[in-house]
Amino acid sequence: MKYLFRLAAAIALFALSACSNEKAIVFYQVSDPQFGFYTANADFVYETGTFTKAVQAINATLPDAVIYTGDIVHNHADSLQWGEFFRISSSVDSRVRQLSLPGNHDVRGRNGSVDLSQWNRYIGADRFCERVGNVRFIGLDSNLYKYVEGSEADMEQRAWLEKMLSESRKGEMTIVLAHHPFFLESPDEGEEYFNIKPETRSYYREIFRKAGVKAVICGHKHDNYIAYDGDIPYITTSATGKPLGAAPSGVRVFVCKDGNVHHAYFAVDSIPGSRAELIKAVMQAL
Numbered sequence: 001m002k003y004l005f006r007l008a009a010a011i012a013l014f015a016l017s018a019c020s021n022e023k024a025i026v027f028y029q030v031s032d033p034q035f036g037f038y039t040a041n042a043d044f045v046y047e048t049g050t051f052t053k054a055v056q057a058i059n060a061t062l063p064d065a066v067i068y069t070g071d072i073v074h075n076h077a078d079s080l081q082w083g084e085f086f087r088i089s090s091s092v093d094s095r096v097r098q099l100s101l102p103g104n105h106d107v108r109g110r111n112g113s114v115d116l117s118q119w120n121r122y123i124g125a126d127r128f129c130e131r132v133g134n135v136r137f138i139g140l141d142s143n144l145y146k147y148v149e150g151s152e153a154d155m156e157q158r159a160w161l162e163k164m165l166s167e168s169r170k171g172e173m174t175i176v177l178a179h180h181p182f183f184l185e186s187p188d189e190g191e192e193y194f195n196i197k198p199e200t201r202s203y204y205r206e207i208f209r210k211a212g213v214k215a216v217i218c219g220h221k222h223d224n225y226i227a228y229d230g231d232i233p234y235i236t237t238s239a240t241g242k243p244l245g246a247a248p249s250g251v252r253v254f255v256c257k258d259g260n261v262h263h264a265y266f267a268v269d270s271i272p273g274s275r276a277e278l279i280k281a282v283m284q285a286l
Contacts, residue, residue: 024257024279025133027065029177030054031219031252032239034105035081036074044084047241050249050268051088054240057271059093061278063253064132066096067139069219069237070103070179076118077108086122101139102126103179103220109143114153127157129164134172135256138164142180142218145200158203165211173214173256181218181236184225194221205229215261217254223247224265235263255282 030051038046058066073081092098100123107126108115116126126141140161144154168174182201183189191197196204208216209230216234223245225236238247248267255262264285272278 023133024255025065025135026061026063026256026275026279027067027132027135027137027254028054028058028063029067029069029217029219029237029252029254030240031069031179031237032071032103032222032241033068033085034071034074034103034239034241035084036078037071037105038242041075041078041081044081048084048088050240051085053268054251054271055088055092057251057266057268057273058096059091060273061271061275062093063096063275063278065130065137066092066098067137067177067217068098068100069177069217070101070142071105071219071239071241072100072103072123074105076106076115082118082122097130097132099128099130099137099139101128101177101179102141102143104143104146107141107143109147111147114143114147127160131172133256136168136172136174138174138176140176140178142178142196145204146180146196149200162207165207165213168211173259173261174211175215175217175254175256175261176208176213177217179218180220181225182216182234183227183229184221184236185227187227187229187234208232214256215254217252221245233261237265240268253278253282255279 033047033051035044035047072085102119107119128139130137144157148154182196184195218236221236222239222243224238224247227234237252243249250265250267252263252265262282264282272281
């Protein structure tokens with residue numbers, strides 16, 4: 001009996017050790033760099049400075065991925081703003097995967113109209129489903145359900161999303177990203193410029209719950225908010241470009257490990273200088 005007890009304890013200890021040694025998946029969320037916003041399209045000096053600092057930190061810490069959650073530029077038709085984004089982002093270390101989603105300024109999103117022509121020209125697809133280690137990132141074009149809900153493009157994306165959510169693999173975490181927050185402070189809040197109307201929100205909340213989504217991550221607000229729908233965190237991250245709230249220009253860093261999603265927001269001037277230091281800082285921020 002003692003032998004069996006010791007054997008069971010040893011197996012449990014081994015399993016715990018294996019779990020704790022699971023490789024952490026680290027990714028940056030860079031939201032709303034929005035080249036040109038600070039001076040209303042007169043120049044992009046401010047955004048060049050903050051985005052350059054973010055990229056320098058990315059190259060120093062070597063995350064597994066960087067995800068741009070929209071409003072890369074302030075004027076979707078301004079080739080100089082796009083050019084500055086690409087000039088800087090092209091210096092990101094090639095070992096770091098870069099993924100992008102459109103914001104309303106990237107596609108001139110407004111009620112009844114979304115212009116994807118420039119996004120398709122400069123970036124390509126307006127959504128993605130990508131795996132990095134045991135984490136699956138599903139990126140949505142929130143402009144479709146914010147401005148042209150019920151359109152052919154919106155319904156096609158819904159069908160695609162439902163298919164992607166149904167194809168999860170055992171043991172992987174699914175994280176959904178978009179530009180517009182579904183809600184900021186409460187799942188039951190009313191519609192406003194910075195969120196999605198409640199009727200539409202309900203559909204997405206339901207399918208996210210059924211699929212076991214671990215986190216929903218957005219931008220657009222240029223300030224930080226965290227709210228919950230049950231045990232799913234809905235995280236709204238401030239801007240790498242011009243802030244509109246108390247949070248400084250910065251990035252949010254996520255560490256996915258042992259089935260959990262940890263995160264912390266850093267000003268572009270205060271991002272730790274190595275991957276190990278970054279992970280430690282995120283884990284201590286809990």
